[in-house]
Amino acid sequence: MSDTSVSLAWPAPAKLNLFLHVNGRRVDGYHELQTLFQFVDFGDWLDFKVLDKADITLRSNITMDVAPADNLIVKAAKALQQASNCAKGAEIWLDKQLPMGGGLGGGSSDAATTLVALNALWQCGLSVDELAALGLKLGADVPVFIRGQAAFAEGVGEKLQPVDLDEHWYVVIAPDAHVSTAEVFQHPDLPRDTPKLQLCDLLSSEWKNDCQKLVTEQFSQVANALAWLIEYAPSRMTGTGACVFGQFDNEQQARSCFKQMPSTLRGFVAQGVNRSPLMSRLSEL
Numbered sequence: 001m002s003d004t005s006v007s008l009a010w011p012a013p014a015k016l017n018l019f020l021h022v023n024g025r026r027v028d029g030y031h032e033l034q035t036l037f038q039f040v041d042f043g044d045w046l047d048f049k050v051l052d053k054a055d056i057t058l059r060s061n062i063t064m065d066v067a068p069a070d071n072l073i074v075k076a077a078k079a080l081q082q083a084s085n086c087a088k089g090a091e092i093w094l095d096k097q098l099p100m101g102g103g104l105g106g107g108s109s110d111a112a113t114t115l116v117a118l119n120a121l122w123q124c125g126l127s128v129d130e131l132a133a134l135g136l137k138l139g140a141d142v143p144v145f146i147r148g149q150a151a152f153a154e155g156v157g158e159k160l161q162p163v164d165l166d167e168h169w170y171v172v173i174a175p176d177a178h179v180s181t182a183e184v185f186q187h188p189d190l191p192r193d194t195p196k197l198q199l200c201d202l203l204s205s206e207w208k209n210d211c212q213k214l215v216t217e218q219f220s221q222v223a224n225a226l227a228w229l230i231e232y233a234p235s236r237m238t239g240t241g242a243c244v245f246g247q248f249d250n251e252q253q254a255r256s257c258f259k260q261m262p263s264t265l266r267g268f269v270a271q272g273v274n275r276s277p278l279m280s281r282l283s284e285l
């Protein structure tokens with residue numbers, strides 16, 4: 001591939017936290033979690049044009065409320081340049097489909113796709129472990145997107161164990177609310193005492209999200225979306241919100257529910273997938 005070629009689009013899928021337990025708070029303020037990550041076949045898309053000079057530029061279909069230098073995509077590209085002493089740059093195009101700060105991991109997924117794609121396109125030669133370590137510095141959820149396999153996560157989300165889960169269909173609703181991850185974790189009323197359990201026990205118990213009660217009490221939009229969805233399917237919040245998801249056995253049931261969604265709500269239908277679409281894209285190179 002020549003340095004000026006434009007690669008085909010690269011997917012940056014969303015994730016769901018099928019359960020999210022808060023087990024305690026570390027001395028550095030970060031929280032010990034146990035969570036189950038699965039990807040869905042819906043998300044953002046990125047394009048990269050490799051440049052012979054070290055410039056990194058980003059254009060997007062939406063106006064983002066983060067400065068370019070703070071965008072996780074730009075940060076990821078610069079971190080990779082530094083870590084691999086790479087003198088190449090990139091023009092990056094982002095087709096943003098995922099709500100920002102919604103608990104779907106869009107920013108983390110964008111960062112992971114940038115690291116994986118540019119590592120290949122710039123021929124940096126970093127291993128998956130090296131990319132995951134680099135990604136962790138950008139955000140707790142970046143490593144799971146880099147590894148591209150549904151996973152049980154512990155620690156602050158960096159200790160990952162691959163899992164093979166049922167690939168259900170989901171209706172995902174993005175309530176019109178911005179929930180700050182940092183504020184949820186700082187809140188005095190967040191329960192932080194769920195006992196740590198073995199994965200086999202967690203898989204056979206009822207799944208819950210320890211942030212959900214606090215967030216639904218504070219954001220009526222999240223409570224209302226959940227109250228509507230739960231009439232159709234088992235439903236929960238993902239991450240620290242605001243997005244909620246309902247789980248269906250098949251596509252037809254999910255689409256039938258989605259059709260009945262009030263026009264005041266926004267969302268999408270997607271299938272849970274254990275292998276990230278990013279991995280399929282990478283294997284096409």
Ligand SMILES: C[C@@](CO)(OP(=O)(O)O)[C@H](O)COP(=O)(O)OP(=O)(O)OC[C@H]1O[C@@H](n2ccc(N)nc2=O)[C@H](O)[C@@H]1O
Binds near residue numbers: 031033108185
């Ligand atoms: C809790 C999860 C579950 O997926 O929430 P969502 O962000 O997806 O909603 C994520 O791990 C979040 O990951 P991410 O959004 O990358 O968080 P970071 O940028 O690393 O941290 C944002 C802030 O949240 C707090 N934080 C984050 C993760 C964690 N295990 N404990 C924390 O206390 C810290 O105060 C930190 O400053």
Ligand SMILES: Nc1ncnc2c1ncn2[C@@H]1O[C@H](COP(=O)(O)OP(=O)(O)O)[C@@H](O)[C@H]1O
Binds near residue numbers: 072103
């Ligand atoms: N490319 C990006 N896409 C989304 N958010 C980004 C991006 N770069 C930086 N951010 C910042 O990261 C925050 C978390 O984004 P996101 O990953 O979408 O949410 P969450 O972690 O709740 O799933 C956003 O509120 C935004 O300020």
